[in-house]
Amino acid sequence: MKITFWGATDEVTGSMTFLDFEQTRIMVDSGLAQGTDEVEKINLLQLPFEASTIHAVFITHAHLDHSGYLPRLIKKGFRGQIFCTPATAKLMRIILTDSASLMDESFYSSKDVVTTLQLVKTVEWEEKININDSTFHFQPAGHILGASSLIIKHSNKKIVFSGDLGRHDDPLFLTPVECPEADLIIMESTYGGKCRQGNIDKELASFLIKISREERVGIVASFAVARAQMLLTLIHDFFQRHPEEKVKVYIDSPMMKEANQVYKQYAHLTTRPHDLYNALDEIEPIDYLRQWDSIKKKKGPLIIISSSGMLTGGRIFRHLQNWQHDAGAILFLPGYQGVGTPGRAMIEGNRTLKNQDKDSATWSGEVLTSEAFSSHADQSELIKWLTSKNQATRVFLLHGETASKLALKEKLQERKFSVEIPERGKTLEL
Ligand SMILES: [Zn+2]
Numbered sequence: 001m002k003i004t005f006w007g008a009t010d011e012v013t014g015s016m017t018f019l020d021f022e023q024t025r026i027m028v029d030s031g032l033a034q035g036t037d038e039v040e041k042i043n044l045l046q047l048p049f050e051a052s053t054i055h056a057v058f059i060t061h062a063h064l065d066h067s068g069y070l071p072r073l074i075k076k077g078f079r080g081q082i083f084c085t086p087a088t089a090k091l092m093r094i095i096l097t098d099s100a101s102l103m104d105e106s107f108y109s110s111k112d113v114v115t116t117l118q119l120v121k122t123v124e125w126e127e128k129i130n131i132n133d134s135t136f137h138f139q140p141a142g143h144i145l146g147a148s149s150l151i152i153k154h155s156n157k158k159i160v161f162s163g164d165l166g167r168h169d170d171p172l173f174l175t176p177v178e179c180p181e182a183d184l185i186i187m188e189s190t191y192g193g194k195c196r197q198g199n200i201d202k203e204l205a206s207f208l209i210k211i212s213r214e215e216r217v218g219i220v221a222s223f224a225v226a227r228a229q230m231l232l233t234l235i236h237d238f239f240q241r242h243p244e245e246k247v248k249v250y251i252d253s254p255m256m257k258e259a260n261q262v263y264k265q266y267a268h269l270t271t272r273p274h275d276l277y278n279a280l281d282e283i284e285p286i287d288y289l290r291q292w293d294s295i296k297k298k299k300g301p302l303i304i305i306s307s308s309g310m311l312t313g314g315r316i317f318r319h320l321q322n323w324q325h326d327a328g329a330i331l332f333l334p335g336y337q338g339v340g341t342p343g344r345a346m347i348e349g350n351r352t353l354k355n356q357d358k359d360s361a362t363w364s365g366e367v368l369t370s371e372a373f374s375s376h377a378d379q380s381e382l383i384k385w386l387t388s389k390n391q392a393t394r395v396f397l398l399h400g401e402t403a404s405k406l407a408l409k410e411k412l413q414e415r416k417f418s419v420e421i422p423e424r425g426k427t428l429e430l
Contacts, residue, residue, distance in 0.1 A: 032068030060163030061147035062091035087146030142166020189400030192408030198372030236279030329365035
């Protein structure tokens with residue numbers, strides 16, 4: 001059996017690993033590299049294998065950096081099966097459709113997305129999939145709806161892919177199921193170098209109270225899938241517990257609206273199905289024809305949640321432009337802002353934003369940030385996931401900045417694990 005590392009080796013995004021068994025070639029995750037132009041060039045590299053020779057792809061979860069390369073794989077001739085959980089399949093449809101609408105058609109188009117979705121075969125957690133002489137199953141990984149780790153059995157060997165792992169105190173999801181005893185573990189290390197700072201409930205409450213009591217306008221930048229549903233649930237819960245605080249909350253993102261439907265359908269997979277369902281059921285998307293003329297003149301207290309989460313596009317620009325001269329307005333960025341993104345520039349003090357049409361807005365209000373809202377396990381949680389059933393196992397670290405990988409490597413080596421940080425294109429015989 002051979003393993004070839006391809007994506008998320010030198011960068012955080014673009015997860016993609018190949019396994020070559022005697023009779024079967026599979027791919028675990030098929031993600032897009034995202035970030036600077038330099039990073040995105042990785043998406044144009046020739047793959048180490050002909051797409052048509054791959055039998056199956058296993059997708060751990062719907063995030064673009066784990067599923068966003070699939071339509072490209074189709075365009076290159078892949079026609080095997082794509083396995084994922086039912087919730088992942090639903091979210092993937094939304095994410096890939098949006099991705100195709102932003103993509104140069106020569107890379108992939110919505111037609112390729114349609115073909116991708118036709119090849120999807122959904123499986124429940126723990127359901128066994130047999131391909132030739134290998135067996136595969138998914139187990140819950142927290143993180144976002146449907147997210148999974150993948151466990152592979154092949155000739156008495158067990159291989160585990162962590163996928164992205166959720167935190168142990170996630171507001172919506174259970175702690176990821178721990179890594180089973182394995183011979184080889186391929187693990188993410190996004191937060192391998194640090195322990196999470198901040199407290200979601202406290203930071204959100206202080207923002208909401210400010211908006212409510214000081215009658216301010218709050219614009220919240222959120223990813224349309226996962227982050228938005230968590231925020232909406234927590235905001236709804238806060239106002240249930242504090243009926244004295246009154247703030248009108250709107251969402252403005254067609255993709256968020258669609259993702260809300262999927263989260264409602266699979267609310268039973270979360271730890272607070274009723275809160276989540278009610279929050280998403282009651283939230284009002286802005287109706288531009290009927291409401292915009294009145295909303296745009298509004299003073300606080302008012303909150304609008306829109307995307308994108310790092311201000312790279314989406315409808316949020318319209319709101320920042322509309323309230324740009326309101327010195328009391330607050331732009332809330334609840335999440336990591338990638339290097340080179342407008343969100344990061346905002347935090348660093350560059351308050352002028354441009355949209356695709358070169359329209360500009362200069363934000364004169366407050367900018368609030370928080371890193372507490374991460375949906376990733378931190379260093380101690382990653383170690384716990386791995387070490388509860390494994391000792392001195394061989395581990396490959398992916399999906400993290402170099403410093404994170406090195407920090408986690410050191411911690412695991414202290415515990416006698418054999419840890420490697422693979423390079424792109426590296427093939428190992430196992
Ligand atoms: Zn993810």
